[in-house]
Amino acid sequence: MMRRTDGTSSTKRLSTRTSGLLLLAGMALLLPGFAFGAALPQTDGQQHLGVASCASGVCHGSVKPRTGSDVLQNEYVTWSQRDRHRVAYQTLLTRESQQIASNLGLANAHEADVCLDCHADNVPAEQRGAKFVISDGVGCEACHGGSENYIATHADSATNHQQNLDAGLFPSDVAVERASLCLSCHLGTAAKMASHDIMGAGHPRLAFELDTFGILQPAHYAVDADYLADKWHSHSLTVWIIGQTRSAAATLDLIDARLDKGGLFPELALFDCQACHHAMSEPRWQADNGTGLPAGSVRLNDANFVMLFAIGQVVAPELAATLREQMLGLHQAVARRQPLAAPIAAIDNSIQQIEDRALATVTPQQAAQFLQALVNAGADGQFGDYVAAEQAVMAIDMLLNVADLRSQHGDWLDLVYTTVGDEDYYDPAQLARAMLEFGL
Numbered sequence: 001m002m003r004r005t006d007g008t009s010s011t012k013r014l015s016t017r018t019s020g021l022l023l024l025a026g027m028a029l030l031l032p033g034f035a036f037g038a039a040l041p042q043t044d045g046q047q048h049l050g051v052a053s054c055a056s057g058v059c060h061g062s063v064k065p066r067t068g069s070d071v072l073q074n075e076y077v078t079w080s081q082r083d084r085h086r087v088a089y090q091t092l093l094t095r096e097s098q099q100i101a102s103n104l105g106l107a108n109a110h111e112a113d114v115c116l117d118c119h120a121d122n123v124p125a126e127q128r129g130a131k132f133v134i135s136d137g138v139g140c141e142a143c144h145g146g147s148e149n150y151i152a153t154h155a156d157s158a159t160n161h162q163q164n165l166d167a168g169l170f171p172s173d174v175a176v177e178r179a180s181l182c183l184s185c186h187l188g189t190a191a192k193m194a195s196h197d198i199m200g201a202g203h204p205r206l207a208f209e210l211d212t213f214g215i216l217q218p219a220h221y222a223v224d225a226d227y228l229a230d231k232w233h234s235h236s237l238t239v240w241i242i243g244q245t246r247s248a249a250a251t252l253d254l255i256d257a258r259l260d261k262g263g264l265f266p267e268l269a270l271f272d273c274q275a276c277h278h279a280m281s282e283p284r285w286q287a288d289n290g291t292g293l294p295a296g297s298v299r300l301n302d303a304n305f306v307m308l309f310a311i312g313q314v315v316a317p318e319l320a321a322t323l324r325e326q327m328l329g330l331h332q333a334v335a336r337r338q339p340l341a342a343p344i345a346a347i348d349n350s351i352q353q354i355e356d357r358a359l360a361t362v363t364p365q366q367a368a369q370f371l372q373a374l375v376n377a378g379a380d381g382q383f384g385d386y387v388a389a390e391q392a393v394m395a396i397d398m399l400l401n402v403a404d405l406r407s408q409h410g411d412w413l414d415l416v417y418t419t420v421g422d423e424d425y426y427d428p429a430q431l432a433r434a435m436l437e438f439g440l
């Protein structure tokens with residue numbers, strides 16, 4: 001099912017971003033000390049002390065936000081009452097999960113690493129502190145890193161953000177890092193993946209967009225002056241682009257590590273689900289689907305790459321053209337079972353270049369340009385696969401907000417959402433017609 005952010009919450013979020021704050025945010029981009037590629041919490045080697053260690057009333061368990069503090073201090077209440085991560089472990093106890101487990105031949109879901117790796121803070125036993133309980137699900141330290149070395153000092157006013165990072169706090173403020181954190185569970189890694197075996201057993205399909213999901217997760221932090229003073233921050237547009245570049249890069253990692261399962265079929269979860277799963281009475285194959293493959297071919301899930309073609313149109317048209325060529329090569333190589341290392345390395349390089357260019361140049365004033373690039377791509381039939389259409393619609397929603405065009409195009413946005421309302425009966429031609437109705 002397609003999640004929809006409600007315009008009011010994101011508008012509220014945007015309205016707090018006065019131009020002064022944006023200026024500060026721009027500076028944060030240039031500050032030294034933002035190290036990339038931090039170890040993810042699940043493999044950080046630190047003791048995870050448990051949610052109870054963070055949740056006391058004087059720490060993060062205040063019932064109401066506190067004034068005079070750098071952080072809200074009611075993070076625990078927000079997380080425990082409104083955040084789905086709180087119930088991620090409970091989900092493993094439901095009938096649905098028990099059915100998935102039994103279809104997979106597992107005794108149960110709530111003790112299986114294959115489920116706990118994403119539905120809880122599943123660190124090794126020797127890294128679980130005295131108050132750690134697995135039933136906390138995706139708790140504080142699953143995102144913020146094991147607190148062994150920062151718990152005692154991180155609340156001191158004498159300790160700065162960099163010192164916390166050095167002591168093991170995960171840099172979840174930095175979009176590049178945050179993306180790999182969220183994607184590690186919302187897409188998967190070489191080590192943990194919602195494979196087609198798990199999907200076939202009944203697991204819902206995963207779909208993720210960094211900015212949208214960042215809004216859907218109830219915020220337990222406020223981007224205020226002291227936040228901006230020492231943390232990374234940028235506008236939705238940049239966060240969306242980073243989400244696309246990092247998702248594309250993570251997809252390549254998965255293709256590299258998991259595509260070949262050694263059997264007759266490759267890992268089917270890496271392909272467009274609806275390429276196989278759609279009503280036969282509704283044919284949807286298109287000759288110009290960007291893969292160069294003949295009718296009847298199974299296509300890689302290239303949704304994030306399709307977004308990057310549109311993003312590239314605005315930030316670096318020559319890179320977008322290169323990426324398009326390279327993707328044709330990858331589709332062909334996968335279909336013919338040719339070696340993938342060289343095409344993957346080349347694509348990774350293009351993604352990095354687009355990301356660097358975007359980080360250096362993109363401003364929120366360009367939102368309408370990105371919107372037009374997506375609308376053109378849609379009208380041109382480039383969102384032939386449902387997964388690409390789903391990504392496009394999440395992006396269009398965000399871009400209308402940033403460009404301050406949402407109220408003006410509210411009816412059109414509703415129309416666009418109806419085109420992706422049912423993934424089993426998605427009709428690319430209907431979406432293309434909707435795109436043609438857009439006029440800035």
Ligand code: HEC
Nearest residue numbers: 084085087088091118119138142181182185213214216217
């Ligand atoms: C340790 C794994 C893990 C990490 C890391 C993680 N998530 Fe999740 N997330 C989950 C699981 C599992 C669920 C589903 C929980 C349930 O409903 O049982 C979920 C659910 C969500 C939902 C609710 C989706 C819905 O359909 O309502 C949002 C929004 C979300 N995550 C956003 C994020 C964001 C943003 C990040 C990164 C900052 C993130 N998640 C990091 C595992 C994770």
Ligand code: HEC
Nearest residue numbers: 091096097100109114115118185186187188192193194207
């Ligand atoms: C790669 C990470 C990953 C793995 C492995 C994984 N899940 Fe999930 N699961 C998720 C995420 C993320 C969501 C939320 C999807 C969303 O709403 O966007 C989810 C959602 C679910 C849901 C639907 C929850 C709801 O709120 O409707 C069920 C049920 C579920 N998972 C059960 C399982 C079981 C059982 C296993 C083990 C066989 C498992 N999952 C393995 C990441 C994972």
Ligand code: HEC
Nearest residue numbers: 054060071075076079085138139140143172173221222227
């Ligand atoms: C699914 C991931 C996730 C979970 C679970 C999570 N957080 Fe966060 N948290 C974030 C993100 C993303 C941010 C915003 C980026 C940042 O400041 O690092 C954040 C920010 C914060 C901040 C920074 C506020 C500021 O003004 O600097 C605090 C404090 C915090 N979280 C505490 C907690 C506590 C306590 C828990 C558990 C009760 C928790 N978080 C659970 C992802 C998560």
Ligand code: HEC
Nearest residue numbers: 199200201202204205268269270271272273275276277298
């Ligand atoms: C190459 C074609 C192909 C692709 C791509 C593919 N699947 Fe499948 N899927 C199958 C086949 C074949 C079955 C077995 C159907 C059966 O048992 O009747 C299946 C079974 C399933 C089932 C169980 C359905 C049932 O009727 O019991 C689910 C759910 C599922 N797939 C989800 C997905 C998701 C989600 C994706 C994308 C991440 C995906 N599939 C990608 C071919 C595919």
